[in-house]
Amino acid sequence: FDLDMIADIMQPRLERMTEIPEKLEFLTKMPDYDLELYYHKRMKTNSDMALSVLEPCLEVLKATEDFTKDGLHDPLMELVEKLEVKNGQVLWPLRVAITGTLVTPGGAFEAAHLLGKEETLRRLEFSIEKLKAQ
Secondary structure, X not given: OOHHHHHHHHHHHOOOHHHHHHHHXXXXXXXXXXXXXXXXXXXXXXXXXXXXXXXXXXXHHHHOOOOOHHHHHHHHHHHHHHHOOOHHHHHHHHHHHHHOOOOOOOOHHHHHHHHOHHHHHXXXXXXXXXXXOO
């Protein structure tokens, strides 16, 4: 794992050192999560919308070679423009799909960077299947 990135994203979000394991648990295992996590009233996302953006996200991420926070930014923002949706309508479902949690220290770019390409794609494929099975 990129320990410098972990330190950068954790530092402003911690009140106690004992919170570290819980906040980073998504890095070592994908929890069985409730599809309700895709629902975000302000961003107007739900599980149906999530599926409609996660499938194109999967294709974009498969084609992305630079799997760093910065390297993921442009391809995903181009997808946002192509789909004509708000950033959060792609990034919120993507973060939920690859972390299985409501809150993470950092967003979709950081989570994907930390997980790496292979694990991010594996989790994204799992989450798409989970959404299709609903």
